[in-house]
Amino acid sequence: MARQTVILPIVLLLLGAVLYLLTRPDEPRSPRASLSVAGALRTADDRGYAQAIEPREFSFPADHGPHPKLRTEWWYYTGNLETDEGRRFGFQLTFFRSALAPEMPDRRSAWATREAWLAHFAVSDINGERFHSFERWSRGGPVGLAGAQGRPFRVWVEDWSAEGTGEDVFPMRLSARQGDVGIDLSLEQGKPPVLQGERGLSRKSAEPGNASYYYSLTRMPASGTVRLGGESFQVTGLAWMDREWSTSSLGADQVGWDWFALQLSDGSEVMLYRLRRQDGSADPASSGTVVGPGGKSRTLSLADFTLKDLDRWRSPRSGATYPEHWRLHIPSESLELEVRPFLADQELDVSFHYWEGAVEVEGIRGGKPVRGQGYVELTGYADR
Numbered sequence: 001m002a003r004q005t006v007i008l009p010i011v012l013l014l015l016g017a018v019l020y021l022l023t024r025p026d027e028p029r030s031p032r033a034s035l036s037v038a039g040a041l042r043t044a045d046d047r048g049y050a051q052a053i054e055p056r057e058f059s060f061p062a063d064h065g066p067h068p069k070l071r072t073e074w075w076y077y078t079g080n081l082e083t084d085e086g087r088r089f090g091f092q093l094t095f096f097r098s099a100l101a102p103e104m105p106d107r108r109s110a111w112a113t114r115e116a117w118l119a120h121f122a123v124s125d126i127n128g129e130r131f132h133s134f135e136r137w138s139r140g141g142p143v144g145l146a147g148a149q150g151r152p153f154r155v156w157v158e159d160w161s162a163e164g165t166g167e168d169v170f171p172m173r174l175s176a177r178q179g180d181v182g183i184d185l186s187l188e189q190g191k192p193p194v195l196q197g198e199r200g201l202s203r204k205s206a207e208p209g210n211a212s213y214y215y216s217l218t219r220m221p222a223s224g225t226v227r228l229g230g231e232s233f234q235v236t237g238l239a240w241m242d243r244e245w246s247t248s249s250l251g252a253d254q255v256g257w258d259w260f261a262l263q264l265s266d267g268s269e270v271m272l273y274r275l276r277r278q279d280g281s282a283d284p285a286s287s288g289t290v291v292g293p294g295g296k297s298r299t300l301s302l303a304d305f306t307l308k309d310l311d312r313w314r315s316p317r318s319g320a321t322y323p324e325h326w327r328l329h330i331p332s333e334s335l336e337l338e339v340r341p342f343l344a345d346q347e348l349d350v351s352f353h354y355w356e357g358a359v360e361v362e363g364i365r366g367g368k369p370v371r372g373q374g375y376v377e378l379t380g381y382a383d384r
Helices: 010-022 037-042
Strands: 072-082 087-098 115-125 129-141 144-149 154-157 160-163 172-178 179-186 201-203 211-228 229-247 252-265 270-277 285-291 297-301 306-314 321-330 336-341 348-351 353-365 367-376
Touching: 010 087, 010 201, 010 353, 072 211, 072 367, 087 154, 087 353, 115 144, 115 154, 115 172, 115 179, 115 353, 129 154, 129 348, 144 160, 154 229, 154 285, 172 201, 172 211, 179 229, 211 270, 211 285, 229 252, 252 336, 270 321, 297 348, 306 336, 321 367, 336 367
Parallel strands: none
Antiparallel strands: 072 087, 072 229, 087 115, 115 129, 144 154, 154 160, 160 172, 172 179, 179 211, 201 211, 211 229, 252 270, 252 367, 270 285, 285 297, 306 321, 321 336, 336 353, 348 353, 353 367
């Protein structure tokens, strides 16, 4: 989303934005494309950019802001919401920045920029069994159409935005509207940031430099409004934020990823991603994290979990076939979960087809029942 993600989520989408804006600099609109995820990532030129090579010190709230020395970064928000009457919604709001060049070009135009921006917004109307997805493309630069800043915190693409409402970022406000679909949400931090991978360095393959700096906010209390059609719904729930910045790409044999962000009823969270190779196997760089109720986290390697696909769904738009029901087993946590989508069809019909949607969770931990909710992102299934 990111998802997600994590996970390289969306370097591919940003590179699509780069390609489009380079060829049509006068029209920052929403193209339709059928680009290969892996192909786009492998053509990237990393020269002149900083890279995620070794662990670094994280500083908050500064690291909520942009990191322009690296080529790509994203702010990835997902969550599950509910009214007092029990009507349920999922949401995704994601912002992607991609540098067009390592340095600002020497141009006199006010439109000159070294950054392309992309945002995705989606709402899952679970009770109404409908999925709404939207996309915006823009450019950075002094005209202010899109950008990010650290203090006060704000990231935006036109009038879609995430911004801090206090000196320390939180509460954070998410706002997006397209036609008669919109969200206006306030997020509290909840648990402290979780540094993913090796103290925040998340390696994506064995190749040097294929890594990101990555942290998550895994259980943010959310409240506000969801708008659908002529109705407005007051909602509460839980949100998840993923932040990554990198100058990285998929490995030569990687075609996509399956990313999971799960919030469980015992106060814990699970994040994991399975990087898929061309032969369908999981890449050894696949990884995950378990976060305890008190916020303490533990990193998982591929050997620490098993993820089995139990069912599949075929998209009527892209023709892609996605997994849609999973069994997750983490022996060291005595945890076995089944994960199912609230809606089968949560495929974003934007420049790149990918599946990202709200899921429900049930299972057993240490012999006791556990339930939950979360988000799953599936990429690389619809590449042509």
